[in-house]
Amino acid sequence: MEHKEYQVVWKKKIDKQIKKLPADVKNRFLLLVKDLRKKGAVLPEWNRYSKLSKDFYHCHLGYSWCAVWHWEKEAIVVEVTYVGSRENSPY
Incomplete structure (x- = not known):
């Protein structure tokens, strides 16, 4: 069976949000992106x-930090739509 790798994308505004993250949260976000690429959008092992x-x-990427992503079933693209403080999150 062929292993499928997902494509993880985001708009430029997410780059600005990433730059504002503390270093440890930014590192967890990068680990999240790695898992999204490897495993897809369904990641129940994440906090x-x-x-x-x-x-x-x-x-959650930390006590005050979270990430939100969009994925349509069967698609190979996962789009990160938000990363930042929980207080400003879109949910």
């Missing part, structure tokens, strides 16, 4: 992971 709606998921 406070949950499905927010039909195609949106999230997890």
